[in-house]
Amino acid sequence: MKGFIQEQLTRNAYQAERLLTILQAIQAEFHVISEEAISLVTEGLKIERTQIISVVEFYSFLHLTPRGEYDILISDSITDHMLGKQSLMAYLSEQLAVDVGAVRADGLVSLDNTSCSGMCDQGPAGLVNGHTLTQLTLPRIDAIVQLVNAKTPLAEWPSEFFVVTDNVQKTDFLLTSDIEQGSALNTAFQRGLTATLEELDLSGLRGRGGAGFTTAMKWKFCAAEQSDMHYVVCNADEGEPGTFKDRVLLNTHAHQVFEGMTLCAAIIGAEKGFLYLRGEYLYLQDALETVLEERHANGLLGKNILQQGLDFDIEIRLGAGAYICGEESALIESLEGKRGIPRNRPPYPVVSGYLNKPTLVNNVETFLAAAKIAVTGGAAFKALGTEQSAGTKILSICGDCAHPGIYELPFGVTVREVLELCGADEVLGVQVGGPSGTFISYEELDRKIAFEDLSTGGSFIIFNKTRDIFAIAKNFTHFFAHESCGFCTPCRVGTSLLKKQFDKIVDGHGSAGDVKALEELCDLVTQYSHCGLGQTAANPIIHTLKRFPALYQAQLKNISYEPGFDLDASLEVARQLSGREDTHAHLAQVGDE
Amino acid sequence: MSETIIIDGQELAFEEGQTIMDAAIAADVYIPHLCHNPDYEPHGSCKLCTVKVNGRSCTACTFPAQAGQVIENQTEVLNQDRQRITQMLFVEGNHFCPSCEKTGNCQLQGVGYYLKMQDNHFPHFFAIREVDASHPDVLIDHNRCIFCSLCVRASQESDGKDVFAIGGRGLNKRLIINSKSGKLKDSDLDVNDCAAHVCPTGAILIKRTGYSIPIGERIYDKQQADEVALTKENKQHGK
Numbered sequence: 001m002k003g004f005i006q007e008q009l010t011r012n013a014y015q016a017e018r019l020l021t022i023l024q025a026i027q028a029e030f031h032v033i034s035e036e037a038i039s040l041v042t043e044g045l046k047i048e049r050t051q052i053i054s055v056v057e058f059y060s061f062l063h064l065t066p067r068g069e070y071d072i073l074i075s076d077s078i079t080d081h082m083l084g085k086q087s088l089m090a091y092l093s094e095q096l097a098v099d100v101g102a103v104r105a106d107g108l109v110s111l112d113n114t115s116c117s118g119m120c121d122q123g124p125a126g127l128v129n130g131h132t133l134t135q136l137t138l139p140r141i142d143a144i145v146q147l148v149n150a151k152t153p154l155a156e157w158p159s160e161f162f163v164v165t166d167n168v169q170k171t172d173f174l175l176t177s178d179i180e181q182g183s184a185l186n187t188a189f190q191r192g193l194t195a196t197l198e199e200l201d202l203s204g205l206r207g208r209g210g211a212g213f214t215t216a217m218k219w220k221f222c223a224a225e226q227s228d229m230h231y232v233v234c235n236a237d238e239g240e241p242g243t244f245k246d247r248v249l250l251n252t253h254a255h256q257v258f259e260g261m262t263l264c265a266a267i268i269g270a271e272k273g274f275l276y277l278r279g280e281y282l283y284l285q286d287a288l289e290t291v292l293e294e295r296h297a298n299g300l301l302g303k304n305i306l307q308q309g310l311d312f313d314i315e316i317r318l319g320a321g322a323y324i325c326g327e328e329s330a331l332i333e334s335l336e337g338k339r340g341i342p343r344n345r346p347p348y349p350v351v352s353g354y355l356n357k358p359t360l361v362n363n364v365e366t367f368l369a370a371a372k373i374a375v376t377g378g379a380a381f382k383a384l385g386t387e388q389s390a391g392t393k394i395l396s397i398c399g400d401c402a403h404p405g406i407y408e409l410p411f412g413v414t415v416r417e418v419l420e421l422c423g424a425d426e427v428l429g430v431q432v433g434g435p436s437g438t439f440i441s442y443e444e445l446d447r448k449i450a451f452e453d454l455s456t457g458g459s460f461i462i463f464n465k466t467r468d469i470f471a472i473a474k475n476f477t478h479f480f481a482h483e484s485c486g487f488c489t490p491c492r493v494g495t496s497l498l499k500k501q502f503d504k505i506v507d508g509h510g511s512a513g514d515v516k517a518l519e520e521l522c523d524l525v526t527q528y529s530h531c532g533l534g535q536t537a538a539n540p541i542i543h544t545l546k547r548f549p550a551l552y553q554a555q556l557k558n559i560s561y562e563p564g565f566d567l568d569a570s571l572e573v574a575r576q577l578s579g580r581e582d583t584h585a586h587l588a589q590v591g592d593e
Numbered sequence: 594m595s596e597t598i599i600i601d602g603q604e605l606a607f608e609e610g611q612t613i614m615d616a617a618i619a620a621d622v623y624i625p626h627l628c629h630n631p632d633y634e635p636h637g638s639c640k641l642c643t644v645k646v647n648g649r650s651c652t653a654c655t656f657p658a659q660a661g662q663v664i665e666n667q668t669e670v671l672n673q674d675r676q677r678i679t680q681m682l683f684v685e686g687n688h689f690c691p692s693c694e695k696t697g698n699c700q701l702q703g704v705g706y707y708l709k710m711q712d713n714h715f716p717h718f719f720a721i722r723e724v725d726a727s728h729p730d731v732l733i734d735h736n737r738c739i740f741c742s743l744c745v746r747a748s749q750e751s752d753g754k755d756v757f758a759i760g761g762r763g764l765n766k767r768l769i770i771n772s773k774s775g776k777l778k779d780s781d782l783d784v785n786d787c788a789a790h791v792c793p794t795g796a797i798l799i800k801r802t803g804y805s806i807p808i809g810e811r812i813y814d815k816q817q818a819d820e821v822a823l824t825k826e827n828k829q830h831g832k
Contacts, residue, residue, distance in 0.1 A: 048771055049773070050755065050769050237623040486761065488639070496764050497681070530652075
């Protein structure tokens with residue numbers, strides 16, 4: 001172990017910022033971050049052991065207790081559920097003889113759930129030792145069980161288990177054709193960098209992650225900061241359930257994304273960039289490294305790019321299973337090798353970001369669009385979309401439709417038009433923008449995809465009329481409780497309280513006043529949480545409650561109050577100890593039938 | 594010529610670089626808080642000090658004071674919500690005031706009194722937490738930890754050590770100790786460290802000093818949380 005860890009430390013130049021990378025390598029090799037590993041890394045990086053433990057405990061893909069040699073995670077997104085995930089998981093657990101969340105006694109295999117793995121158009125999906133599994137079926141699970149029990153190395157597993165398809169269904173301005181390599185930079189240098197920034201401004205491009213801050217303004221703010229170092233960060237921590245567009249952009253259009261980052265570096269004066277890739281997209285890493293090498297070889301990265309005196313390099317860093325790291329300041333903390341806790345703002349990252357230097361964080365699609373705009377000029381982009389939402393938006397569509405996949409559509413398109421395109425009918429509702437976005441019902445299909453109406457980072461999940469509203473809201477509410485970073489009280493405690501209160505009502509234990517209590521709690525979590533996660537965590541409940549109030553009320557019992565715990569169930573231990581099962585050993589509650 | 598902000602109609606001066614909390618404390622205006630202590634870097638995690646700045650929710654202990662801010666602090670709505678946030682802290686851990694040595698001196702309890710908290714409102718989590726009595730002079734009862742991180746900051750900023758850290762994620766958040774065994778006895782905490790005395794609740798207690806002041810004659814038995822905070826913190830703030 002000592003040799004392996006020394007090698008990792010050397011490879012990472014003993015930099016504490018690369019703690020996460022070092023720990024990921026250790027986890028992959030030994031399936032655990034052991035006491036010995038902690039001591040060695042503590043010494044090597046000259047940091048406190050608590051820093052290592054706190055980082056390991058924060059990220060879902062790092063563990064202080066051993067996982068199996070085959071660590072299997074099954075994606076727990078609502079779309080996986082709709083494709084039969086729960087029965088597949090039960091079957092897998094039974095066949096492998098291991099409980100969900102547990103490691104088998106022989107240490108060979110462990111099984112657990114994981115948050116949406118970004119394969120909603122080809123689920124049910126999962127990960128084995130970090131590598132993406134798609135289109136899981138019962139026969140495929142049988143095969144996996146055999147491969148595991150026969151200790152077949154992962155490299156020898158059938159390659160079709162790991163195939164990820166792009167599923168591009170509709171292209172427009174961005175996806176119809178890629179720019180020629182280097183053309184965005186060449187055009188920008190010819191036109192002049194200031195004039196190029198003006199083109200970007202003219203284009204009306206706004207951040208594609210969902211928040212929609214004007215891109216040119218963000219670049220201007222960052223460029224205006226005086227500092228010895230500026231950083232460009234591409235946010236590829238695509239964790240919003242139902243979003244998978246960045247996966248496709250990085251698989252097929254990586255050159256253009258990197259070119260957008262390089263363009264940004266030229267404009268804001270950065271020498272160093274990071275691609276923060278979500279851990280679930282490990283399978284993309286090698287190909288992306290190759291693209292970076294190609295760009296080096298072609299003089300588009302490295303020293304004196306295109307002989308214009310621009311020095312810029314891009315490093316890929318992997319996440320480790322934490323939705324919160326999609327929040328830009330949490331992402332920066334993670335890049336620094338820390339827990340992904342959103343920072344207090346101000347200062348904003350454009351002023352003080354990575355290592356407290358001015359840092360520009362944009363979404364993958366934003367960089368892709370910026371590169372294209374540098375070539376075409378701003379007017380072509382501005383001509384598309386609506387007044388406030390220029391250009392096109394790349395949607396990742398999944399759920400109940402004939403053709404899930406990637407759709408590039410001009411902003412302003414109505415939900416009804418989108419549904420027709422992807423072949424969805426008998427629609428109950430659509431989750432636009434993922435769990436943190438908006439749930440709309442079949443009565444609102446004329447609403448538009450645009451920042452001024454339905455804003456989305458790309459997620460578009462369709463539910464038909466056979467689906468259960470409560471199952472949807474429950475999946476999302478539990479997701480937020482699982483992903484809350486725990487920094488602030490309203491989100492840490494509040495998201496768990498939301499889960500309890502929602503389940504209480506849906507499971508039929510709610511009484512008069514419980515829906516009102518739920519609404520009050522939603523309000524508290526929304527208003528007082530530290531960051532966007534908490535501020536939107538109650539949306540699934542708020543939105544479904546607003547549209548289907550009768551559904552919630554119908555779940556309530558006709559009594560004035562029922563406690564949050566089950567009185568009779570809590571007597572179970574006493575019953576077992578006393579060996580009693582007679583009627584007097586049970587407690588009826590007012591309101592019980 | 595210093596600039597001013599307005600809190601609940603009262604105009605007060607602030608200096609460049611001050612947070613809203615700094616300016617308020619300096620002017621003897623109380624904003625309820627738990628994770629803030631003027632001796633240490635602001636943290637902004639308990640969210641009790643949330644105020645409305647020109648209509649927008651902001652965390653007073655971290656948000657910079659800027660000229661022209663119109664701030665709501667002591668409103669019925671804000672204090673009601675602060676009570677709810679305090680109740681969240683009570684149900685998250687296991688707080689049994691009558692049997693806690695800190696009762697009467699506990700800031701969490703004091704703030705609860707101040708916000709007129711009468712019950713816990715929310716269902717209890719009944720979290721399973723440990724007690725670490727391994728250290729000869731200091732005891733940690735994790736049941737009472739509210740993750741204010743003051744001990745973490747005090748150890749780093751005042752004691753020049755790194756005895757405490759925050760581990761876990763979400764509801765599994767926990768206070769961890771910097772020693773191989775994870776026990777306090779193997780850390781380099783000394784009973785005279787600031788970190789051993791900064792806890793606003795009864796999570797970190799000094800051994801063999803219990804009940805030296807009888808219950809009923811303690812800090813919050815006699816004074817409200819606002820008076821206590823202003824008397825103590827305004828002095829500290831003189832730096």
